[in-house]
Amino acid sequence: MKRKLLYRSIGLTASTLALGILSACGGGAGTSLDVADGGIRGTGSSVGPVSGFGSVFVNGVKFDTDSLGGSVGGDDGVASESRLQTGMILEVQGEWFTDGTGEASGLTYDDTLRGEILIIQAWDIVTKTAIIEILGRTVHIDAQTVVKGKAVVDLAEGDFVRISGWRLPNGEFRASFLGLRSSSNLDDFDDLNEVELEGAISSINTSDETFNIGSQVISYGGAEFTDLAREDLAVGTSVEVEGNLVGGVLQANEVERDDFRRYTLDDEGDIEFVGPVSSAYNSSNATFTINGLTVRVTAETEFDDALSGPDQLIPGLLVQVEGDFESDGTITAEEIELREADSEVEAARTSEIDYSLSQLRIGGVLVQVSPLTIITDDDDETRLTLGDLQTSLELTVEGVDRFNSDGSGYLEALLIERGDDAADSEYELTGRITEMVDDRIRVLGLDVFTTTDTDFDDITKSDLQARVDSGQQPVVEVEYQFNGARFEIQEIELEEDDDD
Structure with missing residues (x-):
């Protein structure tokens, strides 16, 4: 298993994400949990990944879009609500309320990057990450990236994709959504040959009317300018360019300010x-x-x-x-x-879905679904709902380890992925030990038990016990099974050992 958690990949230590206590309404399974909702009331802009439909869910708010007639602003081919996909970063203009509902007065979608990819690092099943490149821009894919059009392990050089994501401090990108252009969705792309690039201008030649974003040369002589003038182009200015590649040069059709404009x-x-x-x-x-x-x-x-x-x-x-x-x-x-996952469970569903509370158990772990949860699968364009998890297929949940006021725990899901294969009897989880007494270890609110056959990888049981007794909550990776009466550990190791 040896999976590297997302928060570890950005340098946090095991003790950095301290776990608080939720003020739950009674706590535990069968009661209402206090999970993320619409937060404060506001009127203005809400920008974030789409997490659901039936109206549009963004940032935990269910925005009513009836007044918009299904229209979506933007010029990248996603002109209607029916073409939106979970994971796409959407700008919603409107009003939102403390009960988690809102009224949208406008929707706008814009690709971050678009073009053919180079594979820098193929999908790694250990770290659950991949790195690709588009027009010289490095893009990081992780377990929370929604990939549509083909399985992430099947991405190949030359695939034409759209990326919706965020620019990182070093100028690289983190993908929230990756969508493959295929024969079935050509209408979703505004121009089959048009690519899109954004970033800071690294050099400029006003005589030739060209500038560079990294290694990519852009010719802007025939471009239409939006939100800025030609005179605004300068080294360090961040722009978005749409156009066509001709002999390796991006012939710009349109130049405008980059995606940060949606946060103005x-x-x-x-x-x-x-x-x-x-x-x-x-x-x-x-x-x-x-x-x-x-x-x-x-x-x-x-x-x-x-x-x-x-x-x-x-x-x-x-x-x-x-x-x-x-x-x-x-x-x-x-x-x-x-919004960063710190825990995971990969297993079969082990309880019926409680639709009134949006809860189910996966591998014995109580999973809470919220308006922020993205539910997806390996199928190209399928939009999934909570009811689609009523299945014998393997499910993978990425989320945040939470506690109730009574001390019981659960996993608040950020992403649930339904696999293609039937789940087997072996389960896996990654989470924080909150209690260890004799042979019982509690992780993600689930009691799992050691046996004489349990394999302790790179740590002894006594050393693990000593860490817990000293007040630590070590993050562990656990492979376990259900023996008919209880969940028993086959193998356990410290997650931090993957960073060595």
């Missing part, structure tokens, strides 16, 4: 959005940067239970921010939530 000041002043932290929290001025915005933290800022405070806001960490624009263009954060 709205007339009403409210915004909620998701993105990776660009620069860490600075205690001297109580700010951090994300998506090109400076965010200010105050004593009134509410933090998700999985974030103990602003000092954990480090570069690359995926978070959701809700707040208000100030007159100087900064944002005062009212609420900050973690």
